[in-house]
Structures are given as C-alpha cells and as structure tokens.
Amino acid sequence: MTALEQYVSSYFGVAEAAELAVISSLFKPETIKKGDYFLLTGKASDRLSFVQTGILRIFLATENKEVTQWISTKGYFVTDLSGFIFEKPARWTIQALTDTDLFTIKREDYKRIGVLVPKWHELEKLFIASCFTTLEDRIFTHLSMTAEERYELFFEHNKSLFNQVPLQYIASMLGMTPETLSRIRKK
Amino acid sequence: MTALEQYVSSYFGVAEAAELAVISSLFKPETIKKGDYFLLTGKASDRLSFVQTGILRIFLATENKEVTQWISTKGYFVTDLSGFIFEKPARWTIQALTDTDLFTIKREDYKRIGVLVPKWHELEKLFIASCFTTLEDRIFTHLSMTAEERYELFFEHNKSLFNQVPLQYIASMLGMTPETLSRIRKK
DNA sequence: GCTTCCACTTGACAAAAATCAAGAACATTT
C-alpha cells in the first residue's frame, strides 16, 4: 500500500480495496523542484495533490507583504480548494520550499471518482468538514490568544517544522512579524 | 416556496421540485426565546437549523472571557458542525439573542436525506467547501489586517447587524475588545 | 577563500490594542 493509499483509506475510510485501487490509480506521480510554483494566484486550479515528500507554502502577495496562509508537508493534500472545486481562478499561490514529490489528480479524473466510487462524495464531505473544523480552531486562536500563546500551541504540534522552513513564513502564518517570533523564541 | 426551500435551492441547487419538497418536509418549525440556549458546549449537537427570523450567537466561554465565534441571522444555517456530523460533543455554545424562528432537522432525519436524494452528499460537500472558503478569508483578515481594517470590511458587508446586536459580541467576533471597537467607531 | 545573498537577531522607538476604572446612555422592570 502506498502512502497515498494509506492516507486515503485512513482519512476517507474507503472500505473496498478495489475502490481504493481505482482512486489511487488516478493520481499520477509528479515532482517539483525547490522554488517552483505549484499554482499561481489567478490561474486555473485544476489539480489536487497529495504530498509524499517535501514542503509547500500557500500564500498570497499583497501590496505590502506576502501573507502565508498555510504550510503543507508530507501527508497533506494541497490545492486551492475554491478554485479546484468551483472552477474559479486560484486565490492562493503555492510554491515548493524544497524538492517535492506529489501524487496529483487532474480535475477531469477527479470528477470520475464520484462516478466510479459511489460513496466518494460523502467521504469527501466528511473530509472537508474536518478541514472546516480545523479552520474554526485556527480562528479561535486569533480571537482569544496572544502571539506568544499562538506560537506555543503551534510549536507543540509542529516542532519538526521549525528546522525545515524559514521562520519568517511560520511567523506570517501565525499572524505576527518575524521580529516578534524571534523575540518570543528567545525566551 | 418557503424561505427554507428558496435557500436550499439557491445554495444547494437541488433541481427536482420533488426532492426539494422531501428535504424541506424533514425540517420542522421550532421557536426559541431570547436568551434561550440552542446548544451547550459538551452536549450532543443533534440538530441542524435554518434561521427564518432572529439572531443567534455562537460562542465559547473560556476562563477569562466569552469568545464569540459567529453571529447567525436570517438565511443562515446554524449548528455545531463537528458535533453534528461526527457525533461528538459540541464545541460551541449557541444562544438566541432575540426570539427566533427556526426550521430544524434532527440528525436521524438528516441522515435520511442522503438516502432519499442521491445528489445530496455532493451538494452538501459543495456547500461545506464554500463555508471553508469563507473561513479561509476570515483567517486571512487576521493575518494581514489591523483591527480597524477588519472592522471596516465587516461593517461594509453587515451594516444592519450593528443596530441589532450588542457591539461587544461583534467586537469579540472581530478579535478586539469592546473599547477598541468603540474607539474605532467614534471616527 | 571571498563575495553575495538570505535569514535571523537585536535595539530603539512608535503604533496599536488591552486593561482598568469611572461614568453616561439606554432599556427594562417595578
């Protein structure tokens, strides 16, 4: 069983081995180099990928600064969800922070899953609902915690990320400046 | 066509009138009084409701303060999503800020929709995905905007809310203190 | 090995927002 199959079965709970094989056969291996863009804001978001190895940064460039929305690592799916699902221009830019191995499905093939695997839409609904809950938690941290508390919480759950990606991106993702993050970490 | 049917058909795009009738027949009218609790943190979240009239506040009480996550008004659905879908204890407390008329579906009946309306899971997936996108936007405001900018943005899109609910709840929802909101508004 | 480029740190200062405390405005009840 590939990492993709394990992930799909653990998160989506597809029961039938045959269905699992169908799903994973539609994902194709893809490699992107450090610095390459997986997606650009405004372009068509026509693929959904599973990160096998490597790190990607999801961000948006504003007039003043780049705002990092999320950092995707091994075991995560990566896409611009609204662009992918609703066939609208991508909201986010996604760039590889390291050489990255992906399993990628094109929208065309993705649509076939719903036909081939009857339970797919329901499983996907549950998956997106759990993502929704994660974002609810994240909003809650911004409504109720200081920068330092947000750092502590994130650090507890993502220790290994801190020696793999530039801290400035983590700072942005936590809603603080690199200087503030640096001062918090000094303690 | 009831407000519920209009909302379901506009958001979920159910094509068949018969299907729409099936869905809306499973929602039952319910009234709750100002101050009553629709849901308590830790309890079972076993219903999903459509707000026909009235206002509800979704919040969580922490040691120091109450954190308002969202305010639901006419035309919104209200539930604790993670509790409702995954049958877990509710994360949020939901209280009526005014007398409120709801159309409510119990989880038991909700599960029947998926059987009665084949497209339901897909439509629901799309609906939850759009909710996900809304939360992404909201996180982005906390990563990139000042309290004043968040206020301006929210005020532009929700003017009418400001003379219907206590401003302290809006302040909390926007991630600032009531004093800060008051000072921003003085300008 | 030297240069160049980043990323990070540090200090001084400014701005934003929170806290604390008092009082005003407003609605609700009696």
Place this chain on the structure above:
DNA sequence: AAATGTTCTTGATTTTTGTCAAGTGGAAGC
C-alpha cells in the same frame, strides 16, 4: 417616575506588537 441592570463610551495607563535600521551568521556561488 424611580430603580435596576446592561451596554457603551471615555480617559489614563500599560502591554503587546510592529516598524525601522543595523548587524550577525550561515549557506551557496564564483
């Protein structure tokens, strides 16, 4: 109308966080 209880405002102050600027350290390229 008086009393009560919220909610909102305002001022003074503190804390938190951001900004600007300079400097350090390490990694990659020449």
